Amino acid sequence: MQEHDLSFVRAEMVANQAPPVSDHGPVSWLRKNLFANFTDTIFTIFGIALIVMIVPPLIQWAFIDAQWNGSDRSVCATVVQGGVRPEGWSGACWAFVDAKFQQFMFGRYPMDERWRVYLTGFLFVGLLVPLLVPSVPRKGLNAILLFVVFPIIGFFLLTGGAFGLRPVPTPLWGGLLVTLVLAYVGIAVSFPLGILLALGRRSQMPVVKLVCVVFIETIRGVPLITILFMASVMLPLFLPPGTTFDKLLRALVGVALFASAYMAEVIRGGLQAIPKGQYEGADALGLSFWKKMNLIVLPQAIKLVIPGIVNTFIGLFKDTSLVYIIGMFDLLGAVRQNFADANWASPQTPITGLVFAGFVFWLFCFGMSRYSIFMERRLDTGHKR
Amino acid sequence: MATPQSTVEGAAPRVPLFYDPRVRGIAYQVLVFAGLVALIYWIIGNTSANLQRANIASGFDFLQGRAGFDIGDSLVEYSSDSTYGRALFVGFLNTLRVAIIGILTATIIGFIIGIGRLSKNWLINRICLVYVEVFRNIPPLLVIFFWYFGVLSVLPSPRESIDLPLGSYLNSRGLYFPRFLWGEGAWLVLLGLVLGLVFAFFVRRWAHKRQMTTGEQFPVFWTSAGLIVGLPLLAFIVTGLPLSFEFPALSTFNLQGGIQVRPEFLALYLALSFYTAAFIAEIVRAGVLGVSHGQSEAAQALGLRSGQSMRLVIIPQALRIIIPPLTSQYLNLTKNSSLAVAIGYPDLVATGGTTLNQTGQAIEVVAIWLVVYLGLSLGTAALMNWYNARMALVER
Numbered sequence: 001m002q003e004h005d006l007s008f009v010r011a012e013m014v015a016n017q018a019p020p021v022s023d024h025g026p027v028s029w030l031r032k033n034l035f036a037n038f039t040d041t042i043f044t045i046f047g048i049a050l051i052v053m054i055v056p057p058l059i060q061w062a063f064i065d066a067q068w069n070g071s072d073r074s075v076c077a078t079v080v081q082g083g084v085r086p087e088g089w090s091g092a093c094w095a096f097v098d099a100k101f102q103q104f105m106f107g108r109y110p111m112d113e114r115w116r117v118y119l120t121g122f123l124f125v126g127l128l129v130p131l132l133v134p135s136v137p138r139k140g141l142n143a144i145l146l147f148v149v150f151p152i153i154g155f156f157l158l159t160g161g162a163f164g165l166r167p168v169p170t171p172l173w174g175g176l177l178v179t180l181v182l183a184y185v186g187i188a189v190s191f192p193l194g195i196l197l198a199l200g201r202r203s204q205m206p207v208v209k210l211v212c213v214v215f216i217e218t219i220r221g222v223p224l225i226t227i228l229f230m231a232s233v234m235l236p237l238f239l240p241p242g243t244t245f246d247k248l249l250r251a252l253v254g255v256a257l258f259a260s261a262y263m264a265e266v267i268r269g270g271l272q273a274i275p276k277g278q279y280e281g282a283d284a285l286g287l288s289f290w291k292k293m294n295l296i297v298l299p300q301a302i303k304l305v306i307p308g309i310v311n312t313f314i315g316l317f318k319d320t321s322l323v324y325i326i327g328m329f330d331l332l333g334a335v336r337q338n339f340a341d342a343n344w345a346s347p348q349t350p351i352t353g354l355v356f357a358g359f360v361f362w363l364f365c366f367g368m369s370r371y372s373i374f375m376e377r378r379l380d381t382g383h384k385r
Numbered sequence: 386m387a388t389p390q391s392t393v394e395g396a397a398p399r400v401p402l403f404y405d406p407r408v409r410g411i412a413y414q415v416l417v418f419a420g421l422v423a424l425i426y427w428i429i430g431n432t433s434a435n436l437q438r439a440n441i442a443s444g445f446d447f448l449q450g451r452a453g454f455d456i457g458d459s460l461v462e463y464s465s466d467s468t469y470g471r472a473l474f475v476g477f478l479n480t481l482r483v484a485i486i487g488i489l490t491a492t493i494i495g496f497i498i499g500i501g502r503l504s505k506n507w508l509i510n511r512i513c514l515v516y517v518e519v520f521r522n523i524p525p526l527l528v529i530f531f532w533y534f535g536v537l538s539v540l541p542s543p544r545e546s547i548d549l550p551l552g553s554y555l556n557s558r559g560l561y562f563p564r565f566l567w568g569e570g571a572w573l574v575l576l577g578l579v580l581g582l583v584f585a586f587f588v589r590r591w592a593h594k595r596q597m598t599t600g601e602q603f604p605v606f607w608t609s610a611g612l613i614v615g616l617p618l619l620a621f622i623v624t625g626l627p628l629s630f631e632f633p634a635l636s637t638f639n640l641q642g643g644i645q646v647r648p649e650f651l652a653l654y655l656a657l658s659f660y661t662a663a664f665i666a667e668i669v670r671a672g673v674l675g676v677s678h679g680q681s682e683a684a685q686a687l688g689l690r691s692g693q694s695m696r697l698v699i700i701p702q703a704l705r706i707i708i709p710p711l712t713s714q715y716l717n718l719t720k721n722s723s724l725a726v727a728i729g730y731p732d733l734v735a736t737g738g739t740t741l742n743q744t745g746q747a748i749e750v751v752a753i754w755l756v757v758y759l760g761l762s763l764g765t766a767a768l769m770n771w772y773n774a775r776m777a778l779v780e781r
Contacts, residue, residue, distance in 0.1 A: 033505070033506065033507035033508075034506060034507055034508060036505065036506075040505070040506050043504070043506045043508070043509050044506060044508050044509075046509075047506070047508035047509050047512055048508065050512060051508075051512070204410065205410050205413060205414045205417075206414070207414040207417055207418050208413070208414060208417055211417065211421065218755070218759065220762075221755075221758055221759040221762040221763070222720065222754065222755055222758040222759060222762075223720035223721065223723035223724075223734070223758060224720075225723045225724065225726065225734055226723065226734065226751065226754045226755065226758065229734075229738070229741075229751060229754075230751050233741065233747040233751070234747055234748065234751060236435075237431070237432050237435045237436070237747060237748070238428045238431055238432055239431055240431050240434075241431070241434050241435055241438055314521075314522070318522075318523070318524035318525070319524070320524075321524040321526045321527060322524075322526060322724070324526070324727065325724075325726055325727050332524065332526060332527055332530070336530060336534075339534060347539045350530075350534035350535050350538070350539075351531070351534070351535035351536075351539070354527060354530055354531050354534065354535050355535075357527060358523045358527050358531070361522065361523050361524055361527065362519070362522045362523050365521075365522035365523070366518065366522045369521075369522070
């Protein structure tokens with residue numbers, strides 16, 4: 001009798017099937033992310049309506065209807081306003097930015113001395129980029145060059161008056177140059193000063209602690225403008241009669257002190273997050289206070305608060321625009337100052353200038369925040385809680 | 386058996402005084418203190434010499450002097466014949482006004498954007514991200530200028546005002562609202578509102594107590610809404626609709642009547658609200674993300690609907706994370722309101738600056754600024770700390 005084996009054993013596997021269309025591909029993405037349910041669909045329609053309302057008019061204004069070149073206000077004004085444009089025209093007046101570009105960058109820095117600004121700028125970029133790229137060696141030397149040697153060279157290059165360079169007084173400086181000088185000095189001063197203040201605030205010595213707490217809390221409690229006013233009207237009062245004080249220097253003092261109070265609080269947060277065992281371990285090794293801080297505590301503490309530090313830098317960079325109020329012309333001040341230029345006054349001029357200045361500020365601040373995210377990821381050693 | 390090396394009990398090893406941490410600490414502090422006293426002495430000496438040379442009498446007597454400058458926007462009565470003290474007070478009220486209204490608006494926009502950032506809807510998520518990244522990375526002064534010079538000052542002249550609903554107008558001189566004119570018996574409406582609030586409060590307490598003891602629920606929301614809206618409405622109808630409007634109307638060159646909101650205030654208010662909202666949005670997002678996933682799962686497991694789980698489980702815990710940084714944003718907005726001076730809104734810094742220029746009393750004016758802003762900061766901080774302590778996790 002023959003046995004019939006009806007069982008079936010598959011010898012070869014069936015080829016993989018593609019996942020159902022509802023699970024991958026653009027349609028599924030749309031259903032998952034834009035039209036998941038009824039409310040979601042309504043939100044999507046609302047979002048699309050918002051974009052349609054904002055983006056096309058914006059592109060129309062900034063690119064299609066924009067005026068790219070020209071020599072005076074007539075190209076950016078309608079016939080009624082004394083220009084050549086038809087009634088109802090609305091477009092960006094990039095011609096204004098183009099004509100004033102040099103002023104937005106350098107202020108009234110003398111034309112034939114501007115190579116000095118370019119040279120300073122190249123030196124700065126040349127020293128900063130290797131410091132920011134993690135794989136470039138010799139960070140210590142680089143930092144010393146950028147924060148000790150460069151300020152000295154930059155100071156003599158920009159102000160002149162030595163080595164046969166013509167002196168350029170600071171009231172002639174302006175535009176992005178002033179913004180960057182303020183931001184660079186503010187950052188370079190506020191970081192070490194902030195560390196000192198933070199250490200002072202956590203000190204066991206009551207007098208030192210009190211001084212630091214009063215300084216930090218007073219500065220953090222008032223607006224930057226009052227600090228700037230203080231620096232510009234009270235600093236001259238505090239110094240011996242007859243001492244003259246450069247206006248830019250006064251603003252620098254104000255901005256640096258202001259930023260260092262905020263920096264101190266950020267770093268204090270990092271110091272508090274370091275477990276006590278680290279301090280005790282350093283003590284057990286017999287390290288002195290400064291060695292303990294430099295080698296053990298601060299490297300860990302600062303790594304923890306990089307986002308906060310960069311946020312303070314971004315805040316500082318944005319705050320430099322306030323010096324306009326005490327009569328200096330940084331990038332925003334230079335743009336604002338040129339609204340009054342009769343040669344360019346038109347309804348489109350202010351908004352175009354402000355959009356340009358906003359874009360420049362945005363580039364710098366956004367760049368800083370992206371770099372901080374990159375650095376945070378790189379330095380993350382997995383100890384973070 | 387004593388070894389020769391062991392020291393006598395109780396006596397510390399001999400350390401030179403120079404290496405004793407306590408002695409060192411005291412020495413450092415004495416040095417710091419002496420340095421500080423010397424610095425202050427030097428500054429005071431210089432300042433008094435400078436003031437004498439400039440012929441400025443120190444002291445707060447100048448506050449009684451005639452100000453002689455006009456203030457466009459004032460909540461209390463003020464003319465150029467008023468005193469400097471009055472002018473500073475007007476400025477202080479203006480600072481408070483823009484700060485309070487700005488904080489309310491920024492909170493609303495910030496919460497909407499922050500929750501939008503958490504949305505699973507890709508489009509809404511991206512729109513909110515763009516908003517946050519744009520406003521976080523440009524200076525607030527630029528936003529103020531944008532509204533003031535870019536938007537409000539290019540609006541049409543009063544003759545060609547833009548008509549808004551409800552009899553409002555918008556032109557280059559600001560926003561015009563109809564003014565409410567309350568007639569006789571209007572105080573009853575106010576009384577109704579107050580009574581409604583008080584009743585709603587007691588109903589809520591009673592309903593909570595009842596639910597705790599019996600488990601029965603009571604429609605608190607609808608009852609309260611009915612009380613708060615209904616009682617004033619009833620009073621309004623009973624007293625015979627004592628309300629009329631004064632609409633702004635066009636005269637020769639300007640709109641007359643109604644309430645005018647000046648473009649300076651409008652620009653500052655809008656700019657501060659939009660700018661601060663971006664920061665609040667990030668705080669809200671971080672707060673909601675900070676509530677652990679298990680909490681929302683537990684709420685689901687208990688059978689709460691998504692609205693209920695948000696209201697009863699997620700939000701109360703997120704608020705704990707949100708409140709401290711939110712407080713500092715509120716303070717930032719208040720401090721940023723001092724940028725008003727750049728567009729001529731008469732806040733404390735602007736009126737103080739004018740006073741400073743006219744009288745030369747730099748130290749006194751700056752001292753007033755410091756005291757007022759520090760007072761506002763500490764006051765807000767105390768208030769929010771109290772609220773925070775109430776909301777904080779109570780652990781055994």
